Structure formats: C-alpha cells, structure tokens
Amino acid sequence: xxxxxxxxxxxxxxxxxxxxxxxxxxxxxxxxxxxxxxxxxxxxxxxxxxxxxxxxxxxxxxxxxxxxxxxxxxxxxxxxxxxxxxxxxxxxxxxxxxxxxxxxxxxxxxxxxxxxxxxxxxxxxxxxxxxxxxxxxxxxxxxxxxxxxxxxxxxxxxxxxxxxxxxxxxxxxxxxxxxxxxxxxxxxxxxxxxxxxxxxxxxxxxxxxxxxxxxxxxxxxxxxxxxxxxxxxxxxxxxxxxxxxxxxxxxxxxxxxxxxxxxxxxxxxxxxxxxxxxxxxxxxxxxxxxxxxxxxxxxxxxxxxxxxxxxxxxxxxxxxxxxxxxxxxxxxxxxxxxxxxxxxxxxxxxxxxxxxxxxxxxxxxxxxxxxxxxxxxxxxxxxxxxxxxxxxxxxxxxxxxxxxxxxxxxxxxxxxxxxxxxxxxxxxxxxxxxxxxxxxxxxxxxxxxxxxxxxxxxxxxxxxxxxxxxxxxxxxxxxxxxxxxxxxxxxxxxxxxxxxxxxxxxxxxxxxxxx
Amino acid sequence: xxxxxxxxxxxxxxxxxxxxxxxxxxxxxxxxxxxxxxxxxxxxxxxxxxxxxxxxxxxxxxxxxxxxxxxxxxxxxxxxxxxxxxxxxxxxxxxxxxxx
Numbered sequence: 306x307x308x309x310x311x312x313x314x315x316x317x318x319x320x321x322x323x324x325x326x327x328x329x330x331x332x333x334x335x336x337x338x339x340x341x342x343x344x345x346x347x348x349x350x351x352x353x354x355x356x357x358x359x360x361x362x363x364x365x366x367x368x369x370x371x372x373x374x375x376x377x378x379x380x381x382x383x384x385x386x387x388x389x390x391x392x393x394x395x396x397x398x399x400x401x402x403x404x405x406x407x408x409x410x411x412x413x414x415x416x417x418x419x420x421x422x423x424x425x426x427x428x429x430x431x432x433x434x435x436x437x438x439x440x441x442x443x444x445x446x447x448x449x450x451x452x453x454x455x456x457x458x459x460x461x462x463x464x465x466x467x468x469x470x471x472x473x474x475x476x477x478x479x480x481x482x483x484x485x486x487x488x489x490x491x492x493x494x495x496x497x498x499x500x501x502x503x504x505x506x507x508x509x510x511x512x513x514x515x516x517x518x519x520x521x522x523x524x525x526x527x528x529x530x531x532x533x534x535x536x537x538x539x540x541x542x543x544x545x546x547x548x549x550x551x552x553x554x555x556x557x558x559x560x561x562x563x564x565x566x567x568x569x570x571x572x573x574x575x576x577x578x579x580x581x582x583x584x585x586x587x588x589x590x591x592x593x594x595x596x597x598x599x600x601x602x603x604x605x606x607x608x609x610x611x612x613x614x615x616x617x618x619x620x621x622x623x624x625x626x627x628x629x630x631x632x633x634x635x636x637x638x639x640x641x642x643x644x645x646x647x648x649x650x651x652x653x654x655x656x657x658x659x660x661x662x663x664x665x666x667x668x669x670x671x672x673x674x675x676x677x678x679x680x681x682x683x684x685x686x687x688x689x690x691x692x693x694x695x696x697x698x699x700x701x702x703x704x705x706x707x708x709x710x711x712x713x714x715x716x717x718x719x720x721x722x723x724x725x726x727x728x729x730x731x732x733x734x735x736x737x738x739x740x741x742x743x744x745x746x747x748x749x750x751x752x753x754x755x756x757x758x759x760x761x762x763x764x765x766x767x768x769x770x771x772x773x774x775x776x777x778x779x780x781x782x783x784x785x786x787x788x789x790x791x792x793x794x795x796x797x798x799x800x801x802x803x804x805x806x807x808x809x810x811x812x813x814x815x816x817x818x819x820x
Numbered sequence: 821x822x823x824x825x826x827x828x829x830x831x832x833x834x835x836x837x838x839x840x841x842x843x844x845x846x847x848x849x850x851x852x853x854x855x856x857x858x859x860x861x862x863x864x865x866x867x868x869x870x871x872x873x874x875x876x877x878x879x880x881x882x883x884x885x886x887x888x889x890x891x892x893x894x895x896x897x898x899x900x901x902x903x904x905x906x907x908x909x910x911x912x913x914x915x916x917x918x919x920x
Contacts, residue, residue: 749854
C-alpha cells in the first residue's frame with residue numbers, strides 16, 4: 306500500500322515493525338504535498354528539511370534497537386495557530402508574517418516525543434476567526450472535493466490536507482466548531498475534546514474559555530491515537546485538567562448495546578438542507594442497528610448559542626489580541642513616517658497640543674494593528690471592545706454569560722437522560738468560495754450546530770455520514786459529557802466499522818492515484 | 821439603540837485600531853447588523869441566572885513556588901521588531917526627539 310493511503314495506526318505499526326521506514330512515509334507525504342498544495346493551498350509552511358531530519362533520526366534509532374514513540378514515522382500537519390520552535394507561526398495573519406516562536410506548544414512537544422513527523426503548518430482563517438478559511442491573509446484553502454468550494458474553517462488547511470491525503474493526521478483548534486465543521490465539509494473525522502483535556506500552552510489565544518486543540522484524521526481510531534498523545538495535564542496551562550488520560554485507542558472494542566443517543570427535533574427544522582437531514586437520520590439508523598437507543602431530547606436554549614458565542618468570543622478576543630502592539634513581536638508600522646509627520650506638524654503649528662494628538666507610541670500601536678489585522682479580526686476586536694466598554698458591559702457581556710449558563714444547563718439536563726447527543730455538524734455541504742464573504746452574519750451562522758459544545762465545555766466529534774447528490778461529503782456530529790471521549794471515540798469508531806463513508810476520497814483528476 | 825459612526829470611532833480609539841473613513845462606514849454598518857442580531861438575547865429572561873464565565877469553574881490554581889528556567893534574553897527578543905540586545909525599543913514616549 307502506498308504510505309500516503311495508510312492510516313496513522315497502520316504507519317506507526319509498520320514503522321515499529323520495520324516494514325516501512327519513517328523516511329519513506331515522510332517522502333510520500335512530502336511528494337503529495339508538493340504535487341497538490343499549489344491547487345489546494347492547505348499549507349502555509351512546508352518543513353521538508355525538518356521532517357526528513359526527524360524521519361532519519363527515527364529510522365536510525367530503530368536500527369540501533371531503541372524503542373520508538375507511539376506515532377513513530379507518522380506525518381502530521383499542524384494548524385498554524387500552534388507555536389513551533391523557530392518554525393514560522395503566522396496564524397494566517399500579516400501581523401505574524403515573520404514570527405518564529407522561541408518555544409514549542411505543549412502539544413507539539415508531545416508530538417515530537419512520540420516520534421510523529423511534523424511536515425508543515427496549515428492554512429486557516431486569520432487568528433482562527435471564520436468558518437470558510439477565506440479570512441486567511443495568505444489566500445483561501447480549496448476543498449479537495451471541489452476546488453471551487455470552501456473547506457470550512459477555521460481549521461480548513463488541516464481538514465483539506467487530511468482529505469487530500471497530504472498527511473494522515475493533522476492538529477486543529479476548535480473555538481466554536483473550527484475542527485468539527487471543516488472536518489464535516491471535507492469528509493474527515495475531527496474531535497474537539499472537552500475543554501481543558503488538552504493544554505492550550507503555545508496555542509495562540511483567540512477566546513481562552515472556548516479554545517481547545519484536537520486531532521483531525523481519516524478515522525476515529527486515528528483520532529484516538531493522537532488524543533492519547535496530546536491529552537493530559539500541563540502545569541503551564543492552569544485550565545488543563547488533572548484527570549488521567551485513558552488509553553483511548555484501546556477502548557474502542559466494546560459494543561454500543563444500551564448506549565443512549567439523544568436526537569434534537571429542533572435540529573431538523575428550517576435551514577437544514579434536506580440531503581443533510583436524510584444522511585443524518587440514516588446515521589441514527591446505523592447507530593440503532595448497532596445496539597444504541599435513540600431518544601428525543603430538547604435543548605431549549607441552543608437557538609441562543611450563536612448570539613451568545615458572538616459576544617463571548619469577540620470579548621475574549623479583543624482582550625487576547627491587545628498583545629499585538631508592534632512592540633514585542635509581530636508587525637510594526639514604519640515609525641520613521643510617523644516621526645516625520647509629527648515633526649512636520651510641530652513646524653507648522655509651532656507647538657502641538659499633546660491632548661489632541663496621539664503620541665508617537667500610540668500612533669504606532671494604531672497603525673501597526675491597522676496594517677497587521679484583516680477585516681474579520683478587526684470586526685471582532687471592535688465588537689468585543691464595544692460589548693465590554695463602559696455602559697454596555699451588563700447589557701451584552703454579562704447577559705451572554707447568563708445565557709451561557711442556561712446552555713450548559715441544557716447539556717447537564719440532557720446527559721441525565723442520554724449518553725451522547727447526535728445530529729448534523731453543518732446545515733449544508735461545502736459552500737462555494739465567496740458565497741458568504743460579503744455578509745459576516747451569514748458566515749457566523751455556519752457555527753449553528755457546533756458553538757454550544759464550546760460554550761458548555763463538552764466534547765464533540767464529527768465524521769462523514771454520506772455524500773450529497775453532487776458528490777460532496779456530509780457530516781454527523783456526536784457530543785458527549787465532559788471527559789467522555791472514550792465513548793465519543795468508540796461510537797464514531799463503531800460507525801466506521803459498519804459504514805465506509807470515511808474511506809471515500811476526493812477525485813483530484815487522477816493526481817492522487819500516482820505512486 | 822443603534823450604533824453611530826461616532827460610537828465606532830470611539831471604540832476604534834479604545835481598541836487602538838486606526839480605521840480609514842471607508843472602514844468606519846463599513847464597520848458601522850457591520851456592527852449595527854451584528855449587534856442587532858446579538859440583541860435577540862434580550863428576548864430571554866435571565867433574571868436570577870448566575871453568569872458563567874468559564875466552563876470548568878476552576879478557581880485559583882496554584883503551583884509550588886519553585887523557580888524554573890525561562891526564555892533566555894536573546895530568545896525573548898528574537899521576534900521583536902526593534903531591540904538593542906537588552907531591551908525592546910519603541911519610539912520615544914516623552915519628547916519627540918527619539919528614534920525607533
């Protein structure tokens with residue numbers, strides 16, 4: 306089998322046994338990236354040199370009889386929101402165009418010690434803000450299933466990379482659906498772990514109470530393998546949970562007999578594309594046949610999820626992004642111009658009134674941020690600053706936090722009755738590039754089925770459950786109580802033992818078939 | 821209450837963002853739409869509901885007060901737009917004669 310078609314589990318096993326070298330697997334990934342990235346734009350940085358050096362080190366350690374990590378030789382792509390030491394980390398923003406972090410994110414450290422081979426950094430919506438990957442400062446990603454369509458976002462590069470077989474696994478981050486929605490639109494499997502399950506140290510902050518790193522792969526089994534590597538407590542992230550990390554990949558065997566899955570009738574009303582609705586109901590039937598029972602449940606506050614999210618996330622973002630001031634790192638405007646114009650002002654007006662003009666420093670902040678940030682990032686900073694400003698805090702931010710509690714209470718109530726909640730991940734299949742870029746609100750609504758899990762801090766996974774008439778992947782989402790990833794992964798894995806939707810591949814004009 | 825162009829200009833100043841005249845117009849229109857959408861939360865009665873800022877509810881996470889290694893000076897400065905090997909450099913804050 307061509308290493309580019311092997312799962313992460315298969316590669317790690319084959320490398321450990323010596324059936325294939327880490328170098329061969331890495332070369333296979335790099336050559337596919339080389340061939341396809343020009344048309345897909347999934348990667349912002351390809352680290353061929355670093356990847357080959359890691360692979361050679363793994364192969365020579367194996368030759369010496371040393372034991373290897375659980376992801377030995379498995380190529381992995383990293384969303385460019387995660388810091389990689391001395392490797393460009395841009396967040397798809399002009400602000401960080403030249404940023405090379407002095408340290409690795411916690412999850413990157415973990416991947417290195419488990420002998421995964423990092424092949425590069427993937428494209429995304431700028432600072433993870435968006436649902437189509439069109440907010441990247443470095444051009445949109447194209448969906449491998451139809452290059453005229455968006456891959457979803459914000460982890461669109463990671464999703465497209467895995468869908469096109471450029472690497473078997475990738476890391477994404479999910480603040481309001483940014484792993485699950487692109488996974489759904491690209492026909493792959495994506496897991497958003499429970500908030501705090503995975504350390505956020507070195508994850509460039511967007512909305513700190515919502516952000517979570519997670520795996521994206523072609524199967525739930527591969528997601529399990531990656532999760533057991535990256536999960537766990539990190540003293541460097543005070544919100545990371547101290548709970549033990551179960552061996553997820555070895556907890557997939559048990560049947561689903563007696564597992565109760567909730568179905569929310571409100572998911573199936575207006576707005577849900579009929580093809581998606583049918584595929585989702587067929588997936589429920591698969592689970593029923595596998596021994597699970599399906600129960601009608603209500604999430605009465607779910608409809609407030611998107612407006613709540615679009616207060617909480619921008620408020621946190623406006624604070625987190627205050628650090629980009631052109632001083633310590635990131636883009637700085639040309640200060641010589643500011644100084645020259647101030648000097649000219651002084652000559653003209655003799656003595657400028659210091660109360661009326663920004664100091665050179667403040668002007669440097671304002672211009673650096675204006676030049677470095679794209680329009681969606683500016684919109685969210687403005688929205689957050691507005692909602693937190695004097696006179697509006699109670700009406701907006703505090704109100705949103707109260708609704709957030711009601712949304713979480715919906716989950717707590719539901720999980721008294723069921724073990725998992727199932728439903729659509731997106732209302733439609735992948736949409737054409739440009740379709741929603743003119744209207745921020747229509748883009749915000751793509752998160753409809755995903756944001757509530759982030760607000761409540763629970764886990765969620767999405768995986769393919771069908772194809773549209775035009776051949777685009779359709780996704781199913783399962784959500785679980787906090788820390789129930791073993792069940793979440795087991796249920797998705799069971800579905801993938803019964804169906805073959807996750808094995809469907811996009812047809813990229815034969816380019817994928819070449820050895 | 822609708823957001824005005826001058827509200828937007830004030831918020832831009834608080835957020836340290838320079839917006840062009842065209843951006844001010846677009847931003848005013850966008851924020852009016854988004855805030856209108858968000859204001860739908862007003863329909864929901866939340867009296868007596870405690871706000872939830874964080875899903876975990878963890879508070880005051882402490883660690884042992886043991887010194888550990890941190891970034892070296894050169895690592896901390898490596899991405900700075902301007903530095904002199906010891907300090908980050910910015911334009912002069914007092915007086916206008918400095919350069920950076």
